[in-house]
Amino acid sequence: MQPLLQLTGIDKSFPGVKALSGAALTVYPGRVMALVGENGAGKSTMMKVLTGIYSKDAGTLSFLGQEVIFSGPKASQEAGIGIIHQELNLIPELTIAENIFLGREFLNRFGGIDWKRMYSEADRLLSRLNLSYSSHRLVGELSIGDQQMVEIAKVISFKSQVIIMDEPTDALTDTETASLFSVIRELRQQGCGIVYISHRLKEIFEICDDVTVMRDGQFIAERPVNELREDQLIEMMVGRRLEEQYPRITQRPGAERLLVGHLSGPGVHDVSFTLRQGEILGCAGLMGAGRTELMKTLYGAARRTGGSVTLDGRAVAARTPQDGLANGIVYISEDRKRDGLVLGMSVKENMTLTALRYFSHQAGWLRHADERVAVGDFIRLFNIKTPSMEQPIGLLSGGNQQKVAIARGLMTRPKVLILDEPTRGVDVGAKKEIYQLINQFKQEGLSIILVSSEMSEVLGMSDRVMVMHEGRLSGIFPIEQATQEVLMAAAVGKLYRPMQENQ
Numbered sequence: 001m002q003p004l005l006q007l008t009g010i011d012k013s014f015p016g017v018k019a020l021s022g023a024a025l026t027v028y029p030g031r032v033m034a035l036v037g038e039n040g041a042g043k044s045t046m047m048k049v050l051t052g053i054y055s056k057d058a059g060t061l062s063f064l065g066q067e068v069i070f071s072g073p074k075a076s077q078e079a080g081i082g083i084i085h086q087e088l089n090l091i092p093e094l095t096i097a098e099n100i101f102l103g104r105e106f107l108n109r110f111g112g113i114d115w116k117r118m119y120s121e122a123d124r125l126l127s128r129l130n131l132s133y134s135s136h137r138l139v140g141e142l143s144i145g146d147q148q149m150v151e152i153a154k155v156i157s158f159k160s161q162v163i164i165m166d167e168p169t170d171a172l173t174d175t176e177t178a179s180l181f182s183v184i185r186e187l188r189q190q191g192c193g194i195v196y197i198s199h200r201l202k203e204i205f206e207i208c209d210d211v212t213v214m215r216d217g218q219f220i221a222e223r224p225v226n227e228l229r230e231d232q233l234i235e236m237m238v239g240r241r242l243e244e245q246y247p248r249i250t251q252r253p254g255a256e257r258l259l260v261g262h263l264s265g266p267g268v269h270d271v272s273f274t275l276r277q278g279e280i281l282g283c284a285g286l287m288g289a290g291r292t293e294l295m296k297t298l299y300g301a302a303r304r305t306g307g308s309v310t311l312d313g314r315a316v317a318a319r320t321p322q323d324g325l326a327n328g329i330v331y332i333s334e335d336r337k338r339d340g341l342v343l344g345m346s347v348k349e350n351m352t353l354t355a356l357r358y359f360s361h362q363a364g365w366l367r368h369a370d371e372r373v374a375v376g377d378f379i380r381l382f383n384i385k386t387p388s389m390e391q392p393i394g395l396l397s398g399g400n401q402q403k404v405a406i407a408r409g410l411m412t413r414p415k416v417l418i419l420d421e422p423t424r425g426v427d428v429g430a431k432k433e434i435y436q437l438i439n440q441f442k443q444e445g446l447s448i449i450l451v452s453s454e455m456s457e458v459l460g461m462s463d464r465v466m467v468m469h470e471g472r473l474s475g476i477f478p479i480e481q482a483t484q485e486v487l488m489a490a491a492v493g494k495l496y497r498p499m500q501e502n503q
Contacts, residue, residue: 001028001029002029002065003026003027003028003029003062003193004027004028004029004063004064004161004162004193005025005026005027005050005061005062005063005081005162005193006024006025006026006027006060006061006062007023007024007025007026007046007049007050007059007060007061007062008024008059008060008062009022009023009024009058009059009060010022010023010024010046010049010056010058010059010061011023011056011057011058011059012045012046012049012054012056012057012217013057018217019042019045019217020042020045020046020049020056020217020218021216021217021218022059022218022219023042023046023059023214023217023218023219024212024219024222025046025050025195025212025219026212026222027162027193027194027195028193028209028210029161029191029192029193030188030189030191030192030193031188031193031194031209031210032184032188032194032196032207032208032209032210033193033194033195033196033208033209033210033211033212034196034197034198034204034208034210034211034212034225035195035196035197035211035212035214036197036198036199036201036204036211036212036213036214036233036237037213037214037215037220037237038215038237038238038397038399038428038429038430040216040385040397041214041215041216041217041237042214042216042217042218043197043214044166045217046214047083047164047166047195047197049061050070050076050081050164051070051072051073051076051077051081051083052069052070052071052072052073052075052076053072053073055069063079063080063081063162064080064161077158077160078158080158080159080160080161080162081160081161081162081164082154082155082156082158082160082162082163082164083155083163083164083166084148084151084152084155084163084164084165084166084168085166086166086167086168086170088144088147088148088151089151090139090147090150090151091139092138092139092140093138093139093140094138094139095135095136095137095138095139096122096126096133096134096135096136096137096138096139096142096150096153097118097119097121097122097123097135097136098118099139099150099154100122100125100135100150100153100154100157101118101121101122101157105118106118106121119135119136121157122135122153123135125153125156125157126149126153128153128156128186129149129152129153129156129183129186130182130183130186131146131149131153133146143173143176144172144176145172145173145175145176145177145179145180146176148168148172148176148180149179149180149183152183152187156187160192161191161192161193162192162193162194162195163187163192163193163194163195164194164195164197165184165194165195165196165197166197167197167198167199168180168196168198169198169200169203170424173287174286174287177203181206181207184196184207185207196208199426199428201230201233201234201428204225204233205225205230208225209224209225210222210223210224210225211223211224211225211228211233213233213236213237215236215237215238215239220236220237221236234428237428237429238428238429245428245431245432245456245460246435246456246457246459246460246461247432247435247436247439248280248435248439248460248461248462249439249442249443251278251442251443252278253276253277253278253279253463254276254277254278254279254445255276255277256274256275256276257275257276257277257311257312257415257416257447258274258275258309258310258311258416258447259274259308259309259310260272260273260274260275260298260307260308260309260310261307261308261309261310262306262307262308263294263297263298263304263306263307263308263309264297264304264305264306264307265293265294265296265297265302265303265304265305265306266293266297266302266303266305267290267293267294267471268290268293268294268297268302268471269290269471269472270306270307270472270473271294271307271468271472271473272307272473273466273473273476275416275447275449276447277445277446277447278442278443278444278445278446278447279442279447279448279463279464280438280442280448280449280450280461280462280463281447281448281449281450281462281463281464281465281466282449282450282451282452282458282459282461282462282464282465282466282482283295283449283450283451283452283458283465283466283467283468284452284455284458284465284466284467284468284487284490284491285467285468285469285491286469286491286492287453288470289468289469289470289471289491290468290470290471290472291420291451291468292334292420292451293471294468295331295418295420295449295451296331298318298324298329298331298418299318299321299324299329299330299331299418300318300319300320300321300322300323300324300329301320301321301324301331303319304318304319311327311328311329311415311416312415316329325354325412325414328413328414328415328416329414329415329416329418330409330410330412330414330416330417330418331409331418331420332405332406332409332417332418332419332420332422333405333420334420334421334424334451341393341401341404341405342393343392343393343394344392344394345392345393346389346390346391346392346393347375347379347384347386347388347389347390347391347393347396347404348371348372348375348389348390350393350404350405350408351375351378351389351404351407351408351411352371352374352375352408352411353408354408354409354411354412355408355411355412355413358374358411358412358413359371359374372389374411375389376389378407378410378411381407382403382404382406382407382433382437383403383433384396384400384403384404384407385397385400386400397430398426398430399426399429399430399431399433399434400430402422402423402426402430402434403430403433403434403437406419406422406434406437410441414446415446415447416446416447416448416449417441417446417447417448417449418448418449418451419438419448419449419450419451420451421451421452421453422434422438422450422452423435423452423454423457424453435460435461438450438461450462455484455487455488456484458482458487459479459482459483459484459487462479462482463478463479464476464477464478464479464482465477465479465482465487467487467490467491468491469490469491469492469493470493474490474491474493475490477490
């Protein structure tokens with residue numbers, strides 16, 4: 001089969017770093033090519049070489065049988081290569097049609113915008129994607145999933161023959177993901193070649209035809225998906241066998257540390273549970289079940305309207321996140337880029353941001369030497385890959401950013417650590433490192449609440465699991481009784497088990 005796009009022997013170096021060495025990628029018409037690898041494997045760099053953001057040092061790039069060099073994203077887009085970035089590039093205050101044709105509006109013979117033609121063409125593109133809403137709608141009114149569809153419509157409007165999707169389901173619900181997959185299948189039938197970049201291996205096996213594996217900037221293998229098992233794909237990605245994906249340790253928990261009684265707040269209704277020293281309490285539930293709302297109410301980031309929280313026998317009134325921190329409760333947000341990190345600041349500044357009081361003299365100035373020692377210790381302990389602690393954190397991989405976010409929480413010396421989707425957007429190798437850190441915290445007596453949309457993660461790491469449904473607690477299960485079937489039944493409200501204090 002003649003490829004639509006082929007990159008061969010691509011090299012790219014930056015000062016002190018060889019980002020790509022002999023990298024390769026082939027995209028075929030009517031097929032979905034997964035591009036996988038750990039964070040830092042070179043996937044993003046290769047996409048930037050492909051779209052002309054970076055110039056390659058060596059290798060060839062062929063599109064539609066011709067060797068090409070694109071001068072930038074606009075040139076590659078006009079040639080027929082579209083990319084849908086992980087961060088959506090839309091203007092909420094404009095309509096769907098205005099976003100699709102921004103900067104290349106249709107003009108009438110008087111030089112003004114031909115609105116009728118533009119909206120008609122936008123509606124035709126939406127119809128091609130089996131979308132029923134009008135292109136007159138404001139993008140800001142759409143769900144994240146529908147905004148993703150607008151990005152796809154924009155790419156199709158360029159008559160793109162190759163479409164690159166970078167972590168397209170990262171913020172989508174299960175229903176929106178199913179709609180996206182339907183669109184991908186339609187595009188595949190129309191002969192488009194699709195590059196699908198994702199850490200979610202389940203999706204690779206569901207929607208992709210082939211897979212290209214990268215590791216340390218190098219091409220490792222290209223294989224048909226139906227010839228691989230998940231463990232084989234993981235092994236190719238990390239270069240070693242992962243005997244246990246979830247290395248849970250078993251130990252007897254200590255004394256009761258946290259007692260939550262009839263807690264209520266925005267999206268949370270009458271929730272009660274306990275948490276012991278050295279215990280991991282998993283929190284499961286479907287999208288919108290109230291898991292994050294519960295954690296924010298507990299931490300003080302959302303207003304408590306009823307109920308009580310007791311920590312080590314002392315009542316806690318957390319009205320603000322500062323109150324939560326002061327009482328020994330730390331919350332690591334599921335959205336590290338929006339709530340957890342300041343991307344323009346350094347690794348050091350991010351790590352100590354909420355713990356500066358531990359490095360301050362009474363006169364108010366910082367003990368910088370002590371701060372650097374503490375940050376250096378965490379960098380070594382967490383195996384954070386960064387050239388220096390002064391590196392802007394926005395330049396680190398997702399897994400390393402997440403490690404910094406967790407380290408910042410531990411800098412405040414908490415008693416309760418709430419991890420909300422701690423491995424979202426993190427590759428399989430970094431996931432295991434984070435799990436090992438969680439186990440270490442558990443052995444040291446820290447009390448942990450692990451919130452995750454991945455049921456296998458909750459089952460693999462927790463000692464007990466609580467399940468939320470429509471803002472209420474639908475059950476708490478010891479790990480020996482927590483199966484996927486039981487948790488899903490509780491998540492959809494078909495099974496209810498009230499909390500038993502001594503579980």
